[in-house]
Amino acid sequence: MALLNELPLVSQKRGWPWNEEVEQDVYESKKHWPKISIITPSYNQGKFIEETIRSILLQNYPNLEYIVIDGGSTDDTVDIIRKYEKWITFWVSEKDKGQANAINKGIDKSTGDIFNWINSDDYLAPDALVTIANAFKKGYSVAGNVYNFYDSDPGFKDIIQNKGLSGHQFLSLKSTFHQPGVWCDLNNIKAAGKFPEQSSYYFDRIFFTAYFIQFSQVIYSNEILVHFRYHENSKTLVIRDSKADELIDYYNELLKNPLFEDFKKDLKLALKYQLLPEKHISDWEYENAHKKIGSRLSSYLGLMLKKPELIQSRHFFTKLKRSVLQNLT
Structure with missing residues (x-):
């Protein structure tokens, strides 16, 4: 039996799933x-x-x-x-x-x-x-x-x-x-x-x-x-908006687990190109969130010099575009 007419009426709402149902x-x-x-x-x-x-x-x-x-x-x-x-x-x-x-x-x-x-x-x-x-x-x-x-x-x-x-x-x-x-x-x-x-x-x-x-x-x-x-x-x-520590710790534990021996390459790639870059960038954003635009830009480029491996991560350029450069326009 269809339920729409049996369920409590919500008169102020319209559309799915308020006064519509799957036939x-x-x-x-x-x-x-x-x-x-x-x-x-x-x-x-x-x-x-x-x-x-x-x-x-x-x-x-x-x-x-x-x-x-x-x-x-x-x-x-x-x-x-x-x-x-x-x-x-x-x-x-x-x-x-x-x-x-x-x-x-x-x-x-x-x-x-x-x-x-x-x-x-x-x-x-x-x-x-x-x-x-x-x-x-x-x-x-x-x-x-x-x-x-x-x-x-x-x-x-x-x-x-x-x-x-x-x-x-x-x-x-x-x-x-x-x-x-x-x-x-x-x-x-x-x-x-x-x-x-x-x-x-x-x-x-x-x-x-x-x-x-x-x-x-x-x-x-x-x-x-x-x-x-x-x-x-x-x-x-x-x-x-948070640090990736929880997942980083988990991946590091998997690297020690013999059951994941065949997946070590995948784990290392994920850590190098995604999880660790996300952590570094998240840490940077937390520390620089309230700085002026010029300071943010210079410190972000400084992050690149400290951790050149970030250049290989798409997250570096995504954050540069979304959180730094867009505030210059």
Whole structure:
């Protein structure tokens, strides 16, 4: 049964997923659909989570397992979850150890064929689940496109296409990886182990580093599956502006791991041309953020003299263009 008329009315909102839903006739082509398990980890995202929930439920997917793991929110998140609890397979609101811990808790409850998590500030595109289910094969991952957006900038358009998710390309950071668009066989996810809960920012990339080495078969889709929201509290923006120490430490540990002997070249290239340059440039930006333009430019060029290897990194010239030279115009 279609859900739109059953779900709580949100009268002040229009469009997907407020007063629109995926039509049920898209599911008439099959009698049996693979079970899709979706987890939404959440903490104090009452501003956004209703859109997330509705975008998942209003897929009208016939074999959905939806789990919400909230970290003990103190805003109106729990009130919103309760509005929809009739259609949520399982939910809990309790203090946890962070996002990776919430996802691990959700995986322990998951019983489906296909798995992903959708954060409580993002939302599924219409027809996302029928697209994923039609593409899915047992043992494979399905990787589609992700639409990045800013609520404050309607003109911003950035579509990221997941590609090159093989072990070597992923390790060398030559792939394009945007987690919400990557949907995996749940059995493979469980076989790969737990998401690293000690990781603050890069737990997904750390987990999938080992995952794509073990389970390298990926089916690629050109369809947009998820809308990914940038906002001032977005973890992705925090990572973009933060040091890469967490991932650098992880890569250095992998270099000592005999299981990654065949990937040492990839690890070293990633460290030399991406991770270490990002760290050096991030450190520079932090130290020079409040300097005048002339001082910023001279110190940035001085960085090149101190660390000439940065010339081989595209990040050096990207930062020069975006953060230094554009302020001269």
